[in-house]
Amino acid sequence: MAILTYREALNRAMVEEMEKDPSIYLMGEEVGHYQGAYKVSQGMLDKFGEERVIDTPISENGFAGIGVGSAMVGLRPIIEFMTWNFSLVAIDQIINSAAKMNYMSGGQFPMPIVFRGAGGAGGRLGAQHSQAFESWYAHCPGLKVVCPATPKDAYGLLKSSIRDNNPTIFIESEVLYGSKGEVPEQEYTIPLGLGEIKRKGTDITLITWSRALGFAEEAASILEKEGISVEIVDLRSLRPLDENLIYESVKKTNRAVVVEEGWPVAGFGAQIAYLIQKNAFAYLDHPVERVTQMDVPMSYAANLERMSLPNATRVADTIREMLQ
Amino acid sequence: MVSSIPKDSQSVSELKEFYRQMVLIRKFEEAAAKAYSVGKIGGFLHLYIGQEAVGVGSIAALTPKDYIVSTYRDHGHALARGLNPKPLMAELFGKGTGISKGNGGSMHFFDRNAHFMGGHGIVGGHISLAAGIAFASKFKKEDSVTICFFGEGAANIGSFHEGLNLAAIWKLPVVFICENNHYAMGTPEYRALAVKDVSVRAYAYDMARDHIEGDEVRKVRDHVQVAVERARRGEGPTLIEVSTYRFRGHSMSDPAKYRTKEELEAYKKKDPLMRARHELELGGIKTEELDKMDLEIQTQIEEAYEYAETSPEPPLSQLHKHVYAEDK
Ligand SMILES: Cc1ncc(C[n+]2csc(CCOP(=O)(O)OP(=O)(O)O)c2C)c(N)n1
Numbered sequence: 261m262a263i264l265t266y267r268e269a270l271n272r273a274m275v276e277e278m279e280k281d282p283s284i285y286l287m288g289e290e291v292g293h294y295q296g297a298y299k300v301s302q303g304m305l306d307k308f309g310e311e312r313v314i315d316t317p318i319s320e321n322g323f324a325g326i327g328v329g330s331a332m333v334g335l336r337p338i339i340e341f342m343t344w345n346f347s348l349v350a351i352d353q354i355i356n357s358a359a360k361m362n363y364m365s366g367g368q369f370p371m372p373i374v375f376r377g378a379g380g381a382g383g384r385l386g387a388q389h390s391q392a393f394e395s396w397y398a399h400c401p402g403l404k405v406v407c408p409a410t411p412k413d414a415y416g417l418l419k420s421s422i423r424d425n426n427p428t429i430f431i432e433s434e435v436l437y438g439s440k441g442e443v444p445e446q447e448y449t450i451p452l453g454l455g456e457i458k459r460k461g462t463d464i465t466l467i468t469w470s471r472a473l474g475f476a477e478e479a480a481s482i483l484e485k486e487g488i489s490v491e492i493v494d495l496r497s498l499r500p501l502d503e504n505l506i507y508e509s510v511k512k513t514n515r516a517v518v519v520e521e522g523w524p525v526a527g528f529g530a531q532i533a534y535l536i537q538k539n540a541f542a543y544l545d546h547p548v549e550r551v552t553q554m555d556v557p558m559s560y561a562a563n564l565e566r567m568s569l570p571n572a573t574r575v576a577d578t579i580r581e582m583l584q
Numbered sequence: 585m586v587s588s589i590p591k592d593s594q595s596v597s598e599l600k601e602f603y604r605q606m607v608l609i610r611k612f613e614e615a616a617a618k619a620y621s622v623g624k625i626g627g628f629l630h631l632y633i634g635q636e637a638v639g640v641g642s643i644a645a646l647t648p649k650d651y652i653v654s655t656y657r658d659h660g661h662a663l664a665r666g667l668n669p670k671p672l673m674a675e676l677f678g679k680g681t682g683i684s685k686g687n688g689g690s691m692h693f694f695d696r697n698a699h700f701m702g703g704h705g706i707v708g709g710h711i712s713l714a715a716g717i718a719f720a721s722k723f724k725k726e727d728s729v730t731i732c733f734f735g736e737g738a739a740n741i742g743s744f745h746e747g748l749n750l751a752a753i754w755k756l757p758v759v760f761i762c763e764n765n766h767y768a769m770g771t772p773e774y775r776a777l778a779v780k781d782v783s784v785r786a787y788a789y790d791m792a793r794d795h796i797e798g799d800e801v802r803k804v805r806d807h808v809q810v811a812v813e814r815a816r817r818g819e820g821p822t823l824i825e826v827s828t829y830r831f832r833g834h835s836m837s838d839p840a841k842y843r844t845k846e847e848l849e850a851y852k853k854k855d856p857l858m859r860a861r862h863e864l865e866l867g868g869i870k871t872e873e874l875d876k877m878d879l880e881i882q883t884q885i886e887e888a889y890e891y892a893e894t895s896p897e898p899p900l901s902q903l904h905k906h907v908y909a910e911d912k
Contacts, residue, residue, distance in 0.1 A: 285723065311723065316750070317749065317750070319749065319750060321712065321742060321743050322712045322743065322746025322747055322750045323712075323746075325709065325710075325711070325713050325743065325746075325747065326712055326713075326715050326716035326719050328712075329653075329712065329713035329714060329715060329716020329719065330719050330720035332701060332713070332716070332717060332720075333651070333701075333717050333720045333721070334720065334724075335723060335724075349742075352709055353709065353713075356705070356709060357704070357706075357709060357710075357713060361702075362906050362907075362908070362909050363906045364684060364687050364688045364702075365684050365687070365688060365692070365694035365702065366682070366684040366685025366687045366688065366906060367685065367906040367909075368684070369694065369702075370910075372909075401907050402908065425909035425910075426908045
C-alpha cells in the first residue's frame with residue numbers, strides 16, 4: 261500500500277483513466293498551466309498536452325455547457341469547478357441540460373460527464389466560499405452525487421464516476437486535499453452507491469460522508485472511552501444511496517444520527533431521517549437526530565465559524581443525549 | 585418585391601425542394617395548431633410560421649455529418665433536417681412513437697442519427713452546448729460543423745456571451761444563427777437590445793459576422809454556406825443575424841397584442857413561401873404543379889396526424905426509464 265494524499269489519489273485516478281481512454285479530457289480554470297487551483301491536476305498538462313488538459317476563461321456556465329455538448333457526441337469530459345461555490349452560475353447547465361438530456365431525448369443521449377472540484381466549508385473563507393452543496397445536487401434526479409472522505413475512496417470513486425455514462429457531481433472536500441491515507445497499489449474501483457462501515461459499533465449508528473466523517477470518528481473515539489460503541493456508516497455517494505447499509509446498521513443499534521457539513525433545512529440528512537422512519541421504524545428507540553452546520557451563512561470570524569460548523573463535541577453531545 | 589429568378593433548371597429544382605420543405609413546415613404547424621386548440625397537444629407550442637426560410641436555407645448549407653442545435657421553436661428546424669413528420673407529430677401528441685419517445689414534447693425534439701441535437705428550453709443555455717459539440721468535432725479532428733439557432737432575446741443572456749467567447753478563442757467550427765423575429769415573447773427588440781444589430785456583437789469576440797434578410801431562402805443558404813465553409817476550414821465561428829418575423833404569437837397562448845395589425849400585414853407581404861412560389865413561377869413552374877405539390881404535402885401531414893392520433897401513449901413503465909443511462 262502506498263500512502264497518498266487525497267489530492268494525489270484524485271490525480272492518479274484521472275491520469276490512469278485518461279491514459280486508457282483518449283475521449284476523456286479535463287477542463288476548467290487553472291487546470292493546466294497553473295497545475296490546478298488546488299493542485300489536483302498537477303503534472304497533467306505535461307502528460308496530456310493542451311488538447312486534453314484545457315484551461316478556460318472564467319465562464320462556468322459556458323464551459324459546463326461545452327462539457328455537456330461534447331458529451332452528447334461521445335467525449336467524456338471531466339469539468340473542474342475551482343470550487344463548487346462557482347458551480348452555481350453553471351447550475352443551469354448541470355440541472356437543465358446534463359441531468360435530463362438522456363431522459364428528455366427518450367434515451368438517445370447518455371451523459372458521461374464528471375463535474376468535480378473543491379467543496380465544503382471552513383478555512384475562514386467567509387460566506388461565499390464556505391458552502392456544502394451536495395444536498396442541492398442530490399435533489400435532482402438524473403445526477404449522481406459522490407462525496408469521498410478518504411484518499412482510498414477518492415481514487416476508486418473517481419474512476420467509477422469517470423467510467424459512468426451519467427452526469428456525476430463529484431464533490432471533493434477542500435479541507436481534505438492534504439489528508440493522507442493508504443491507497444492500494446493495484447488498480448481498483450468502488451461502485452457508486454456502495455457505502456462502507458468505517459467503524460463497527462453496537463449502540464448507535466452515525467451516518468455521514470465526506471469531511472464530516474472526521475467529526476464522526478473523533479466523536480466515536482471520545483465516546484468509546486465512556487463505554488459507548490458507535491457504528492459509522494460512510495455513505496460515500498448520496499445518489500445512488502446505499503439504503504440497505506443504513507437499515508442494517510439501524511436494526512442492530514436502534515438509533516441513528518446524521519452528521520453533515522451542509523445546512524439543515526431540506527438537507528440530505530432530512531431525507532435519510534425520513535427513509536429510516538419509513539423503512540426501519542420498528543427498530544427505532546429514539547427519533548433520528550441530525551448534526552449539521554448552523555442555519556446561517558458562514559461567518560468569517562474564527563469563533564463564529566467554529567460555532568457554525570458541526571464538530572466532534574456536538575456529535576458526542578447529541579449521542580449522549582440520545583442514549584440517556 | 586425584388587425577385588431573384590432561378591436561372592437554370594438546377595436552381596429551379598433546388599428552389600422547388602426548398603419550397604416543398606417550407607410548405608411542409610407551414611402545414612405541419614397549422615395542423616399542430618389545430619390539434620393544440622382541441623387539446624390533443626399540451627404544454628407550450630411555439631410555432632415557426634413566417635420564419636421557414638431561415639431554417640430551410642440554413643440547414644440546406646449542411647451535410648449529414650453536421651450538427652444542429654435548436655430552441656423550443658424547433659419544429660421547422662427538425663423538418664428542414666429531413667426528419668419524418670410522423671414521429672415529430674407523435675411527439676407533440678405525447679405518444680410513445682414520438683421522436684423523443686414522448687418524454688420531450690414540442691420543445692425537445694431529438695434525433696441522434698440525424699445529428700439533430702435537440703430543442704432546448706432555457707433561453708440561451710443551448711448556445712454553449714453547440715460550442716461543446718463543435719469542441720468535440722475539433723477534438724476528434726472531424727470536419728463536422730455545428731449550427732445553433734436562437735432568438736435575439738437569447739443574445740442578452742450570459743450564456744450567449746460565454747458561448748461565443750469560448751467558441752472564438754478556440755476557433756470552434758460553429759455558426760451562430762440569430763433568428764431575429766424582433767420580439768422576445770412580448771418584449772420588442774428596442775426595449776431589450778442596447779445595440780439593435782445583434783450581429784455587431786461579433787466584433788466583441790473578433791468573430792466573423794453577417795446580417796441578412798430572412799425571406800429569401802436561397803440567399804439564406806448562400807450566406808450560411810460561407811460561414812459553414814469558414815468553420816470547416818478551421819477559421820472559426822460566425823455570428824449571423826437573420827431578420828425574420830413570426831406571424832403567430834410567441835406561443836399558442838399568446839394573442840400577440842403588443843404589435844399592430846399593420847406591422848403584421850407588412851411582414852406577411854414578405855412571406856417567404858409566397859416569395860419562393862412567385863420565383864418558381866417566374867422560373868417557369870406552373871401554378872398547377874405547385875398546387876399539386878401543396879396537396880401532396882397536405883396528405884402527408886394528414887397521415888402524420890393520423891399516425892400521431894392512433895399511436896399508443898408510452899407505457900407507464902417508461903416513467904422511470906432513461907433517468908439514468910443503461911450501464912455500458
Ligand atoms: C432563461 C430563460 N428565461 C426566460 C424564459 C421564458 N422564455 C421562453 S422564450 C422567451 C423569449 C425568447 O425570445 P427570443 O430569444 O427572441 O426567441 P424567439 O422566441 O423570439 O424565437 C422567454 C422569455 C426561458 N425559457 N429561459
